[in-house]
Amino acid sequence: MQNKCELDLPFSTWFKKKGWEPYDYQLELIKRPAQFSHDVLIAPTGGGKTLAGFLPSLIDLLKSPYPELHTIYISPLKALAEDVARNLTIPIEEMNLRINVDVRTGDTSNHRKRAQMKTPPQILLTTPESFALLLSYPEAKTLMSFINTVIIDEIHAIINSKRGDQLSLCLARLQKFSPSARRIGLSATVSDTDHISKWIAPADQQKLVRTITATPGPPSEISIVKAKRPPPWSGHSGQYALPELMEEIKKNKTTLIFVNTRAQAEIIFQSLWELNDECLPIGLHHGSLSVSQRTKIENAMAKGDLKAIIATSSLDLGVDWSSVQLVVQIGAPKGISRLIQRVGRSNHVLSASSRAILIPTNLFEVIECQAAIEAIIEGDIDDISMNPGAIDVLAQHLLLMACSQDFQFNSMHQEVSSSFPYRNLDQDEFKELLNYASNGGYVLQSYEQWRKIDQKKPGIYGITSKSISRKIRMNVGTIVEAETLRVKKKRGEYVGTVEEQFIQSLSPGDTFILGGKVWSFVRIKDLSAEVTSAEGKDPKVPIYAGGKLPLNSSLARRVRKIISDPVSWNKLPNSCREWLELQKKAAHLPKNNELLVETFPRAGKWYMVTYSFAGRNANQTLGLLLTKQMEFIGLAPLGFVVNDYALTCWGLRPIKKPEVLFNQDALYDGVDPWLGDSSLLKRTFRQIAIVSGLIQRRFPTKNKTGKQITFNSDIIYDTLRKYEPNHILLKATRNEALRGLADLSRIEQLLELNGSNIRHIQYDRTTPLAVPLILEVGKEPVYGGHAEELLLQSLAYELFDEAKVVNKLKKNETI
Amino acid sequence: MKQFDFEFCGSRFIADPSGGLIWPNQKLAVVSDLHLGKSRAIAKHTNQFLPPYDTTATLSKLVLLLENFEVRKILSLGDSFHHHNVGLLASDIKVLKRLTLNYEWLWIIGNHDPSLPHRLKGRYLDEVSIDNITFRHRASLAPKNPEISGHFHPVVNVRLAGRRIKGRCFIHDKERLILPAFGSYTGGLNVINKEVASLFLAQKKIYICGKKQVYEVPTTNLI
Structure with a gap:
């Protein structure tokens, strides 16, 4: 590069002492061309990216002493913030800079x-x-009036989520206090740069964003495991390949x-230890373990004491471990970005290529893994749809900001709509939302006397009391977990958390x-589950809701292409190829431009399998729509299950003309009341009700149990739907829950081109391609609006039959 | 809708999916734990603004129940009001006052409502006996006569086709009957909880309230 900028003292000598050569992008970021106000740095994980983000601030702080808060760094993980603090102290101390660094997270003491x-x-x-909480204090303005730089780390993992919406609103507020603050976004080399650069800047500064891209490191070596045993047709355990995994663990310094x-994670950890004859140190890390346990594992890993660690997305981001030589992904990658991110966690130095092995857990996943490998080689990126900012997050934000100081209606609306996700929020909607935040926003104004936000002067709004501020601050946060119970030993030692529903299925x-x-489960006491150590055989495995990411559509296209093209099968493992050959011979391979629908009878019921390749969410929505339609037509649907690639609905009557079911007008006709009853909408409403403050998670005095929240939120939802169907929270619930419909647009396109794009074939038995999904029936929960009532009716029949039998027996006795 | 009849202490009763109990021979409707005014009480005490339609919803459910059966008397088993100091909206008071004029009301005193707001017509009692059955708010530990009560808001979980279905329920053995809560924002106590379970003999019956109908559920293997 010509005209290369050089590092000044003392940084240049410090780099030299370390034996480092500054990366081009590090130097690039130090330069500040006048035409740019903000930066996005795209660089591989672990390549000095975080330091690059801080260098401009360190240099600036060296030039002139600064008595105020100069730089705010925001990380998606508490642990990462702590880790970055440690790493940042090294150059500061070694260069003897007079810069104070401090951390503020949920773990920081008052x-x-x-x-x-x-x-x-x-x-x-x-x-x-x-950060949101900090902004809610009256002192925020004084504290934040001299901010020079805001660094947003792992920005790709934050945007396009409710946390991202919240952060974007907070940045808008900061903008008000420090109008010239520079924003630096740090992202892995994975995502759509365009989205990030739009998101990072205030609405009127979209053109002032500079994107710096680091030269990519050598390509990763990714392969599918070569196991002796074939992967099963369905399931998610990956057991078949564990012997090979054990061998890899032995060979490599550390395997992630x-x-x-x-x-x-629990199942594989258990099974790996059964194979672990040499007692190699293998650890486990996931979000339901206690913090102290997780920290213990992280520290052991940092010291290089572990040979392998099994982790969920809890370790996707952040902390660098140089000893990791191999990354293994068990199960489908689901998205290209996520796989690249995970693979990038091995050989965490830019110069060395990373090595990864994929272990698909069933036949469909084999194809998905192959598709992902090809996608990475060919440089595909995930399709991301940018959603408008969530209404519940904005409600929470307004309440928090009202806690800090009174605000003027117009200027707050302007501030909010300068944030990218909320750029299209109009004044009416904003007014409705403010009204909701202050008194619930009901047509029937029955809470006027207890409102949270008051109009103090015309157009000026503020919080009504300090005790309300306290309640609002206690309920900050945009992530709503399923209702969980803490698991404790008798002496009170905390083990982790499990979902309440799981505990309810246990007997002492x-x-x-x-x-x-x-x-071993003992009892429920004081809102936690008391347990004792046990040796039991066949222990149950807690199931946690969520965590099932839908297949990204970009990857889905590749999966469909591989299936439709027998020539490409030579790259697939034998077992998978044989499965597809079987389908080719006995049935039909779904083509790229058609929607394959198979129907067949099985065990007295009639099944319809639709190969949409639309991802789990879209399939779930489609399943709801199709079963609704089946009921309208009188096909007596009993339920449906989905995976990422297909869905199957079944009922008591044969489905002779699926085309009728897929008729678009009919599909959407009468969908509202049907969907309104679905558990999908009820779950979504619960989250929105909690985030927006309708239901409080925490009270100053006592912790409300999750159980009460669920129960109430369903009833509240039903009541609101009946009496005020246009309430803002119901609109938000619909919009959010029906995002799955966006993915449906691909199915719609297929249908629209030509009605005959549905390829319906009737069979007399289950087809090879349908087997994996059929095996899921009974394991996956049954969906459907009126399923509960139908199930209860079956109970009535059974009892009735039982009664008849008992009566018969009695009669026989008397004779 | 199929009507759900059952026998208790030699009399025929009807369990309605609304949570109401009908005693046809007495032309009596029994409801429990209406918790009228709950959303307003919650708003006042915690600043949570739940949809303010719970009282309206509860009262219209009651009106519907009274329309479906031939009833002259209404017995409210206590906790009729969520908080005795928080009043109802004028529109709800109007409906309630009309009901108290058209029917003979018996108000049992509950723990939430030691005194009733809005000076409503009817008799106010700690307990009352009709035809050898005693009606009180909370089940007594050693009742002399068969008794019908409320207070616990019983709910039951049934596992069906791999799915947990939860619902309000009636529960009874040969001498005790507990009604589900009739009010719309009321939570529930699982019948396997000791507080409820210990009140009943092993030989008991549980009827779950579906959306359209009441169903009997097996009493073994409850979760």
């Missing part, structure tokens, strides 16, 4: 937080939630094993695994 307010550090490291769900004495250990 004492330390108060001290930060009094004497602010120059650099503050925090998370989106703690990623799985998709916590249940998978039942065993389950958590954190790789077997526990």
Whole structure:
């Protein structure tokens, strides 16, 4: 590069001492051309990216002493913030710079937080939630009026989520206090740069964003495991390839094993230890383990004490471990970005290529893994649809900001709509939302006397009391977990968390695994589950909701292409190729431009399998629509199950003309009341109700149990739907839940081109391609609006039959 | 809709999916734990603004119940009001006052409503006996006569086709009957909880309220 910028002292000598050569992008970021106000740096993980983000601030702070808060760094993970703080102290101490760095997260003590307010550090490291909370204090304005730089780390993992919406709103507020603050976004080499650069800047500064892209490192070596045993038709355990995995663990210095769900992590951990004859140190890390346990594992990993670690997305981001030589992904990658991110966690130095092995857990996943490998080689990126900012997050934000200071209606609306996700929010909607935040926003104004936000002067709004501020701050956060219970030993030692529903399925004495250990359930006491250590055989595995990411559409296209093209099958393992050959011979391979629908009878019921390749969410929505339609037509649907590639609906009557079911007008006709009853909408409403403050998670005095929240939120939802169907939260619920419909547009396109794009074929038995999905029936929950009532009716019949039998027996006795 | 009849202490009763109990021979409707005014009480005490339609919803459910059966008397088993100091909206009071004029009301005193707001017509009692059955808010530990009560808001979980279905329920053995809560924002206590379970003999029956109908559920293997 010509005209290369050089590092000044003392940085140049420090780099030299370390034996490092500054990367081009590090130097690039130091330069600040006048035409740019903000930057996005796209660089591989672990290539000095974080340091690059801080260098401009360190240099600036060296030039002139700064008595105020200069730089705010925001990380999606608490642990990452702590880790970055440690790493940042090294250059500061070694160069003897007079710069104070401090961390503020949910784990920071109140004492330390108060001290930060009094004497602010120059650099503050925090998370989106703690940043929002900080902004809700009256002192925020003084503290944030001299901000020079905001660094947003792992920005690709934050945007396009509710946390991203919240952060974007908070940046808009900061903009008001420090109008010239520079925003630097740090992203892995994975995502759509265009989205990030739009998101990072205020609405009127979209053109002032510079994107710096680091030269990519050598390509990764990714392969599918070569196992002796074939992968099963369905399931998610990956057991068949564990002997080969064990061998790899032995061969490599450290192996990082990623799985998709916590249940998978527990099962694989358990099975690996059964194969672990040499007692190699293998650890387990996931979000339901206690913090102390996770920290223990992280520290052991940092010291290089572990040979392997099994982790969920809890380790997707952040902390660098140089000893990792191999990354293993068990289960489908689901998206290209995520796989690249995970693969990038091995050989965490830019110069060395990373090595990864994929272990698909069933036949469909084999194809998906092959598709992902090809996608990475050919440089595909995931399709991302940018969603408009969430209404519930904005409601929470307005309440938090009202806690900090009174605001004027118009200027707050302007501030909010300067944030990218909320750029299209009109004044009416904003007014409706403000009204909701203040008194619930009901037509029937019955809460006027207890409102949270008051109009103090015409157009000026503010919080009504300090006690309300306290409640609002206690309920900050945009992630709503399923209702969980803490699992504790008798002496009170905390083991981890499980979902309440799982605990309810246990009787005292039942065993389950958590954190790789077997526990025996004793009782529920004080909102936690008391357990004792146990040795039990066949312990149950807790199931955690969520965690099932839908297949990205870009990857889905490749999966469909591979299936439709027998020439490409030579890259697939034998078992998978044989399966596809079987389908080719006995049935029909779905082509690229058609929607294959198979119907066949099985065990007295009639099945219809639709190969949409539209991802789990879209398939779920389609399943709801199709079963609704089946009921309208009188086909007596009993349920449906989905995976990422297809869905199957079944009922009591044969489906002779699927084309009728897929008729678009009919499909959407009458969909509202039907969907309104679905558990999908009820779950979504619960989250929105909690985030927006309709239902409080925490009270100053006591913790409300999750159980009450679920129960109430369903009833509240039903009541609201009946009495005020146009309420803002119901609109938000519909919009959010029906995002799956966006993915449906691909199916629609197929249908629209020509009605005959549906390729319906009737068979007399299950086809090879349908087997994996049929095997899921009974394992996956049954969906459908009126399923509960139908199931209850079946109960009535059974009892009736039982009664008849009992009566008969009695009669016989008397004779 | 199929009507759900059952026998308790030699009399025929009807369990309605609304949670109401009908005693046809007495032309009596029994409801429990209406918790009228709950959303307003919650708003006042916690600043949570739940949709303010719970009282309206509860009262219209009651009106519907009364329309479906031939009833002259209404017995409200206590906790009729969520909080005795928080009043109802004028429109709801109007409906309630009309009901108290058209029917003979018996108000049992509950723990939430030691006194009733809005000076409503009817008799106010700690308990009352009709035809050898005693009606009280909370089940007594050793009742002399057969008794019908409320208070616990019983709910039951049934596992069907791999899915957990939860619903309000009636529960009874040969001498005790507990009604589900009739009010719309009321939570529930699982019948396997000791507080409820210990009140009943092993030989008991549980009827779950579906959306359209009441169903009997097996009493073994409850979760």
